[in-house]
Amino acid sequence: MDESKFYAHCLQGDVTAAYEYLRSIPDKNKKYQELESKYYHRFFGGKPIYRYKSDNPWIRKVLLAYYQYFTSVLTGKNVKDAETQLVQSLGALTSDQVIFDNLDVIEEKLEILFAEKGYRFLGGVTSPFRGPYIWKTTKKMDFIVELPHEIQEVTVYFLSDFIMQSWIHFATFGEKFAGGWAKTDGLYYVDEGPKRKRARLDSSEFQVSYLKHEAQHLSDYSRFPHLQPKDLEYRAKLVELIYEPNSIRLLKKFFYEAKNDPNFPHPYSSFVLMTRLSKLAFGIEEIQSLEKWKLVEPAQVQGWAWNLYVEHTEQLEECGEGTKGII
Incomplete structure (x- = not known):
């Protein structure tokens, strides 16, 4: 089984497609049989199995509300309906008197309540779905x-x-x-x-894929404060390629992640990036196979990434700091 392909479906928010791909694999070994069983029982068996890293009853109820929401949206259920249910479940846990009907307001309250219990709570959206970090x-x-x-x-x-x-x-x-x-x-x-x-901390994964990627976001927040996530991610991934000596490590990641859907900033930015790189490397705006990319010199990839970054920056500067993006 191609694990990169399997997890790419998951990262694109489509666990159903990931599960169908896993089921299609003939003669699965024990590892993949166990993986199929885990996905079935969590997402498709009707009686989900959830794990909690807390014994606190209130915390477990909050986590359960999010787990049920995740299960719904990741298996293709209507997102608005899932959010409505999330509001109802969390609203009842955040106040004894007033039931809030806005997720942002509810999560602001949750941040306070979790702090009282010794935890940090960061709510909001990891596009395109809700989901906190606690x-x-x-x-x-x-x-x-x-x-x-x-x-x-x-x-x-x-x-x-x-x-x-x-x-x-x-x-x-x-x-x-x-x-x-x-x-x-x-x-x-x-x-x-x-x-x-x-x-x-001295690895390329940390120094390039994390530190430079996220520092580029900080820079862009200041220069282009209204820039949309898909443009932010596009720029940060170009910066990764500029500084990464082993470009195929990143190209493989972006290749599997790519999805032509602007609602998913990470997959969409990878799609735009890989399409534009393919045009420069092979003269065709269609993402080429990894076997072809393995034959491309890293220095060439770094040069193309630099040119694309400069081009994008100049376009943003022409549009002014109020621009929301151009990809």
Whole structure:
């Protein structure tokens, strides 16, 4: 089985397609038989099996509300209906008197209630679905990051002891998860996950795919404060390619992630990036096979990424700092 293809479906928010692909594999070994069973019981068996990293009854009810929402949207149920149910479930847990009907207001209340219990709660949307990050421990470290047109001094907050990591972690049983994010006060790094997936601070995964990627977001928040996520991700991925000496590592990731759907900023930005790179490398605006990309010199990829980054930056500057994006 091609695990990259399987998890690409999950990252695109389509667990049903991932499960159908898994079921189509003949003569599965024990690992994939167990994986199929896990997905069946969580998403399709009618009696989901959920795990909770807390014994607190109230916390477990909050987590259950999100788990039920994740299960619905990831299996193709109507998102508005799922959000309505989420509002009802969470609203009853955030007030004894007033039932809130707005998820943003509810999550603001949840942030306060979780803080009282010793946890940090970050709500909102990891496009295109809702889903919070809830953790207990935060440590910080300062870094100096080189970007194409500037040097950034950034503070990174290392987060651990999670009890929830939004929908991507849920959709993949923890095999994939958001590595971090950028906010105006600094960068947040998920310092938790399977040991085999933890990146050393001197690794390319951390220095390029996390640190430079997220620092580029910080820079763009300042220069283009209204820029939409799909443009932000496009620019940050170009920066990764500019500085990555082993380009096929990233090209493989973007290849499998690519999806021509603007509602999914990460997959869509990968689709646009890979399409434009294919035009430069092979003269055709159609994403080419990985076998072809393996024959392309990393220095060429870095050069094309630089040119695309400069071109995009110039277009944004022409549009002015109020622009929402151009891809």
